[in-house]
Amino acid sequence: MVDVTKADRLASGQGSAFADTLDRFRRSSEFVIMPILALIVSGVLFSIFLLALGKSPADFFSLVWRGGFGTSFSWQNTLVRASPLIFTALCVAIPARLGLVIIGGEGALVLGGFAAAAIAIPMVPWAPAPLLLPVMALAAIVAGGIWIGFVGALRHYRGVNETIASLLLFYIAVSILNFFVEGALRDPSDPNKPSTMPIGRDNMIGAIPGTDVHWGLVFGIVLCILLYLLMNRTTFGFAARITGGNLRAAQAQGLPVGKLMVISCAIAGACAGLAGFFEVTAIHGKANASLIAGYGFTGILVSFLARHNPLVIVPVAIFLGGIAASGGLVQRRMDLPDATVLVLQGLIFVVLLVSETFYGRLPFFRSKGDL
């Protein structure tokens, strides 16, 4: 409808090009201004919460700023925490385009990390890093891809609800990891933290020069751009969006819905698997229960806040990474429990979702032609 009026106006030659650009800019600014408004509202609500507890909101927000973004150390802290969230958020965002809600990305992360570490065990003695790392990454992609791809297949071919199935598979993935890590693949030299054999310091992925931030962040950003192009500039992405818009219409048009679902879910799982790969190769150097750190679940939040747009995932992940990074400082300085961050995240999540309802309803963002 909007396009029609725009086309009409263009056709009739009304309005200068400048006014038209301004108008278009104002309408698209909705997607930037609305989330910011929602953040402000969450901030106000959270301030009321803090005031009710007798704590100073000003202190709180200045600490969040300082701990998350205020110093160069804080920035690095934030970026390190954002990196896995970018990957796990993609695991939610891609299937969401088809209308699927996947909440078990953590399982694909765990298995991806495990597969990478497991395949490295026989290779470490002879393989150089340039061979080892791609093979590990591939193992992580395949493991994660199969895991969530299976969810997509179940959904299409058996009608099993994907939200529940992915969650169940998370618990199963954890038991697989623990079974091997505490059993057959356990490094006998470290009895106190059951882990696979370390891949060795020389094989680990280092930091971006001049920082503490490992290369996973860069890969994550590149992946976001690639997947944005896939979902918005290719026929695959177009078909996926049609399926997400109306499943029956897509089927009626003869779109290969099943294939789309399985492939999208497999891509999603591969992203989460890569998160596990970077955890193993950049952080831990081995697979162990520390892979189960909740990144997959925070990724759900990131993806929803980014409205499942791969490009928006990057800033949102950095934003939430910053909140997580400052959580410690808030605990230490204000004597607030660690759950404070959870409350704030939950509040932001709720308010942002509710803000959806105002899109297209505030007069400011509507073009004159619509009124």
Add this chain to the structure above:
Amino acid sequence: MSKFELNRRSLLKTSAAGLLGLSAAGLPRMASAAGLTVGIVYVGPRDDFGWNQAHAVAAAALKEVPGVTVVEEENVPETIAVQKSMESMINLDGAELIFATSFGYYKPFVLDLAAKYPDVQFRHAAPLWTDADPKNAGSYFGYLDQAHYIDGVAAGLSTTTNKLGFVAAKPIGTVLRNINSFLLGAKKVNPNATVQVIFTGEWSMPVREAEAANALVDAGCDVLTCHVDGPKVVIETAEARGIKCCGHNASQAPLAPKGFITGAEYKWATIYKMFANDLTEGKTLPNFTGGGFDLDFVQSTPYGAGATEAAIAAADEARVAVKAGKPIFTGPINKQDGTPLLAAGASLDNYDPSLDQTDYLIEGVIGSIT
């Protein structure tokens, strides 16, 4: 508010000192405790009635030291998060001494940071530090298996079915060592005793811990103990089922007014108080601090209503012996698969390093590691 101000002031002071320290690397940084900021990181909630709380309560001793500011962070997972939390304490709070209180923090996180920040001291609560590790890192630990051994002695005289139950979290070295010592204690006074173990697979999963406790009772065990983060549920279940129990980590005596025998407790307070004194005197903390009953690093919970006179007498006697250095691991001991661990007459010192690497259960323990 005042706390915040204090932190800010000490931050300014220490960041100035930090600049000086960089230019004069190698100078002992802990020459004076004045203005020292200590950071403590916990893996779970500070008031979990278990491992983390035991540390938090004891570490409060550090706050008594004049001039020392303590900053604490709870629920920090064993991921990059802990590295960043410690770094944040160093960079934003000016911490010069860090206590990292969870096993998985050590490798790689504490080691990496110790190398990166040579002027900051790191101490980690597990017997993992070796000479090869950075000199500004270190370990402190209480050997709780000695107290589990005493529990075993008391339990061995309290059972009528000769079956003792052990709810364990994960098959890691310290847990296996505690199980083995518990059995050795029981066998010392009751050669027929066996220990049946159920692994829950998680450090904290209350429903499964309760199920495991019930399953052990159903299998005929009449004394229960455990090694999980929060033993509350296991102890309460044992009491509800009308059997006896031994505690772990902290005193659970009030939870089982009828069946509580005794319990194995860390006494972190001794260690943290020692550290506090060292800081007051301006000394650098030792790289390795470890001990059991001999150094008052572990203790037995005062006996509850479930302890018989015979059990009390035997346990008291055993405790005196262990305190004097009598070895717990005295041959003949076989591993679970029948391979000999110690021949008859041979023994392992209670602080033998090989025991830190325990990756087996001994004969008489029912239940496998994998």
Add this chain to the structure above:
Amino acid sequence: MFEDSGIATVLMAMFAGAIRVSTPFLFVSLGETLTEKSGRINLGLEGTLVFGAMSGYAISYHTGSPWLGVLVAGLCGSCFGALHGYLCKLPKVNDIAIGIALMLFGTGLAFFFGKAYIQPQAPRLPSISLGSWTDNPSLKQALEINPLFLLGIVLAIVLWWGLKNTRWGLTVRTTGDSAPAALALGINVNQVRLLSTMVGGFFAGVGGSFLSLYYPGSWTEGLSSGQGLMAVALVIFARWNPLYCFLAALLFGAAGALGPALQSIGISRGYHFFNAAPYIMTLLIMIASTSPKRSLKGAPGELSITK
């Protein structure tokens, strides 16, 4: 001989486990059934359950009355339900997403306010001994039954009967099957859904209080381990039938007892998988019992997850 007694031990443990563990699953799945019957899905019940566990324990500790704790847990649950019900009626607001958000929010609030209650001991709910006739100690123990379990059974029957036979039940079902049809009948769709979600939240809160006040009977941050979410899965394989919810909850409880029980008779190799038995079983049942061709019998037509 050993084999026989081993199997008997495991079966006994599963029976006992089913009774011990099933209650929270039962309450949450009954609540979710009602909510879903009205056409909405509330994934936030996990948060509601955790908050119910915390608030019930706190109230029991402060007042000394565990039953008051149960009531308050339920009321807190219905507050979360009301929030969910109210927000979801706004246009373009997705009920699944709001559920996930409320799960995070509820859990966060429960952890935030729950710190002070991890250590204190609160009075717990009493149990009723139904096993006085038997000499078998395990059986006797298994028949120590909590009143909430019995209440849950009654509730399941009432809900089953009520949904089928009362006007109120018809209203809920019509709303869930077709909002336009309900509107045509003059039903206030949003109000019915709001109330159904509130009642569902009440049940979930009560289920949470069972965890903290009876079994395992204390408040800790790791108390739930996903019970609230699993109950949502149970609703699907119980086909939105309250009676089947009861059976599904029992089955889930029994499967949860399998891991420890097998270890107790000496079968411990692969215990990680036995411990995951409830999840594996649920997944297998869902795979076996669903079909892409026809919509599920009993599934409300308006439900987003079955469309």
